[in-house]
Structures are given as C-alpha cells and as structure tokens.
Amino acid sequence: MKAIHILTLIELKLFFRDLQSLIWTFIFPFVMIYFLGLLFGNSAVGEMDYKTLLIPNMIALCLLSTALFTLGTRIVSYKESQLLKTYQITPLHSIRIILSFCLLGVIISLFSIIIACVSGHFIYNLQPPIYLIAVIFSLMLSMVTLFSFGILVTGISSTMQGAAGISVLALNLQTFLSGGVIPYQILPLPLKIVAKALPLHYVNDILTFTWTGQSVNSIWLNIIILIGMAFVFFILSIRCFRWT
Amino acid sequence: MFQHTNLQSKIKVGEAIELFASFYPRQIDTTLALENLKLEPFRHTYFKNLSGGWKQKLLLTLATLHSPSIVFLDEPSTGLDPKSRRELWKMIVSLRDAGTTIVLTTHYMEEAEQLCDRIAIMNHGSVVGLDTPQKLIQSLNKDKSILIACKQLNIALVQKIAGVSRVVSKNNLLQIFTDTIEWTTFELFKLISTEGLIVDDFRFSTGSLDDLFVKLPQLQEEMML
Numbered sequence: 001m002k003a004i005h006i007l008t009l010i011e012l013k014l015f016f017r018d019l020q021s022l023i024w025t026f027i028f029p030f031v032m033i034y035f036l037g038l039l040f041g042n043s044a045v046g047e048m049d050y051k052t053l054l055i056p057n058m059i060a061l062c063l064l065s066t067a068l069f070t071l072g073t074r075i076v077s078y079k080e081s082q083l084l085k086t087y088q089i090t091p092l093h094s095i096r097i098i099l100s101f102c103l104l105g106v107i108i109s110l111f112s113i114i115i116a117c118v119s120g121h122f123i124y125n126l127q128p129p130i131y132l133i134a135v136i137f138s139l140m141l142s143m144v145t146l147f148s149f150g151i152l153v154t155g156i157s158s159t160m161q162g163a164a165g166i167s168v169l170a171l172n173l174q175t176f177l178s179g180g181v182i183p184y185q186i187l188p189l190p191l192k193i194v195a196k197a198l199p200l201h202y203v204n205d206i207l208t209f210t211w212t213g214q215s216v217n218s219i220w221l222n223i224i225i226l227i228g229m230a231f232v233f234f235i236l237s238i239r240c241f242r243w244t
Numbered sequence: 245m246f247q248h249t250n251l252q253s254k255i256k257v258g259e260a261i262e263l264f265a266s267f268y269p270r271q272i273d274t275t276l277a278l279e280n281l282k283l284e285p286f287r288h289t290y291f292k293n294l295s296g297g298w299k300q301k302l303l304l305t306l307a308t309l310h311s312p313s314i315v316f317l318d319e320p321s322t323g324l325d326p327k328s329r330r331e332l333w334k335m336i337v338s339l340r341d342a343g344t345t346i347v348l349t350t351h352y353m354e355e356a357e358q359l360c361d362r363i364a365i366m367n368h369g370s371v372v373g374l375d376t377p378q379k380l381i382q383s384l385n386k387d388k389s390i391l392i393a394c395k396q397l398n399i400a401l402v403q404k405i406a407g408v409s410r411v412v413s414k415n416n417l418l419q420i421f422t423d424t425i426e427w428t429t430f431e432l433f434k435l436i437s438t439e440g441l442i443v444d445d446f447r448f449s450t451g452s453l454d455d456l457f458v459k460l461p462q463l464q465e466e467m468m469l
Binding site for chain 1: 252259262269303307
C-alpha cells in the first residue's frame, strides 16, 4: 500500500508540474461545456433537453481523455524512457503501477468533474444530480472501465508517438459514436454496431441515466456489459502490461 | 542499473529516493541515503537539472537503497566526463569495500582495471579470458618492453644489446622489446651514459587491458584454427 500511496502522490505532483496537462484538465471541460451549450443548447434529444445531458456527456469524455492522454500515454513514455525497466528490477509489481495510475486518474477526473459541474451551473444554470450515490457508483464503474481500457490500448505501442496516435483515434472514434455528441438513434446501422462494441457508449448511458435521475431498469443490460468490460479490461491491462 | 536509465525529468532527488525506498518491504532511512552520498544539497533539484555524473550517482543510490548483496551495473560511466567518472568509481569502490558483489560490464578497459578484482573478457558471447587484471596482462605480455625518449639514441646500437628482439620508433619514443628487461635496461643506460645523451622520458611497458582486449580474441581464433 505504501508504494501505491507514494507513487500516486509523486505522479500527482509531476502532473501539477506539467503545464500542458494542467491546461488540458482544467480548460477542456469548461470550453466544451460553453461551446456545446452555445451550439446545441436549445435542441432536444428524445424527450430530454440537450443541456441536461451536457454534464454527464462531458464527464464521460473527460474520463476517456484522462485515460488515454494522461494515464496511458504517460505509462508508454515511461516505457520508452526505460523508467519502467528500472522499476522492474525493484519489487514493484505491475498491478501496483496500474492501481496507482488509476488512483491518479480518479483524482484528476474529480477536478474535471468539479469544473464541468461548476461551469454548467454558472453558465447554463444546470442542476446537480438528485441521486448522488447512484452517480458515484456509475462514476466509479466508468473510471475503472475507461482507465484500464486507456492503459490497455495505448500499451500496444512502445513509443510516445504511437501511443498518441492510438489515443487520438480511440478518442475521436468513441466521441462520435458514443451518442454524446451525435445522438445514437440517428447513426446508420453499421455504426450502431461499432458503437455497441465501445465502452464510452455504455459509460454515456449509465452516467446520463443516473445523472438525470432516470430509472436504470431500462439499461440493466448495458450496466452488466459495462461491468463485464471493466473486469476484462482491468485483467487484460495487467496481463498485457509490458515493462520494455 | 542500466546504461540509459532515466527518471521522470521533473522528479526531485528527494522524491526519487522516497519513491524507490517505498518499493521495498523493509524500512529505509532516506535521509541517511542522501547524506551518505552527499546528495542532500540536491534534495529539491529536478532530475533533469542534474549533471550526468550526479544523475548516475543518484541512479546508483536508488539501485542500492536496499543494501543488496549483488549489484549489476551495465556500462555505468558511459558518456561521463573524466571527473564525474572518477567520482562514480569512488562510489562503486566504497560499495565493493562494504562487501557488495558488483558485476560490471564496460567497454572502458581503464575502468575494468581500476575497479575489478576479476575480469572476464567476452567475444561473441564466449568468455575468452578470465582472471585478475594483473594476471591477464602478464599472461599476454611475455615480451616486455621499454619506452624511452632520447633524441640522439642510435637505434642500431640499441638493437645490438643482448636480449633485445626488436625496436619500434613511434612519436619520438623508442619501444624496445626484450626478454631480459633488467639486463637491457642496465645496458641501455650504460650506452646513454657513455654517449653523454639526455633522456626526456623513460618507462616500462607491461601492456594494458586494451592490448589484451584486442589480442585475446585473435589468439582464441588462432588456437581454434
């Protein structure tokens, strides 16, 4: 536990010393909420007002970008610089590194969530969720799924450039197919099938339903799929972890 | 410790030591580690701002925080200036003196000669020589030589001295190969004294690990043929 605690703490300090990461984390949610609200604020998705869905969709995007760009890419940069090889000769197990980075992701995401909520409240008078425990559960499940997914897919590459390419592809593909930006209902059938294979689709669903206080009975299958994905991605991210 | 080991560029020295100490189950006194290696003034310095020598010292400190009984060092002084290299050597020697077994790979023969109790010379994955540095050099250089800088010394006269096998002139130095080094030295100085010449430089050459490194694989190949 001591190693996880100190590794997380030091990685957090390093995160705050990196100006680019700070700008991305703190400015991105604010800018996206502002512009998406401005562009589509008066439209509706089904029976829902678009603005109501703005914060949960934005949180889902922030979680995915943190998973890919902050966690996954950072681990690959450590692999490229041979830092992981140095860690490998110590008793530090790969599971501790992944847990520590997931913990780091939780802390960073909390900042993004707070900024998204505060921006939404002050700009568009958006209200906080009613069922807080349900939201916390869905956030935790989403974080485990997306963070381990980010570490897994970026880990395919052994260079920063490769990891950045994978991250951009994974983020854009999921952003457009998850239903967060373009409504899922209007997608053509082949894209609907692809969207169903991506974790952000289910993260969007669970976050939207719990945030807006809707009953999750109608998406119970999506929740089970997301739990399955969380389990598979977490196990695979440990099994496929490469030190060099 | 690897040749191209790196830490996070913006990690501070104190943080790096605290981080690596946390990886081991037993309690490690990080303050003592900083003080022992005179790293205390750099506690709040970013890794990227350390000189090459201090980076290697820090990495060696991190590799030995848990007082291991054996340490593997892969070309630890590659890319370091002579001063930093010597400082790193001091650290390695103090580790050795404290009882740590050190396995060091290097291309610098001077480093091997200075630090190692035993040397294994490898060629294409095979050990072609294994002994103490002195014995390895002695085994190679059965033909000892004298190096002398003396401008008016007549090479023809030198070649007539008993025991001298050949004389090579290079860079104002004469290298005199002999199988009776004491007798040749005596006769050489007798000649210089008789002729009234001035000696600018004089030393015995017993060969070096560099020579050995070049010659041993050749000898092995010859033996195989």
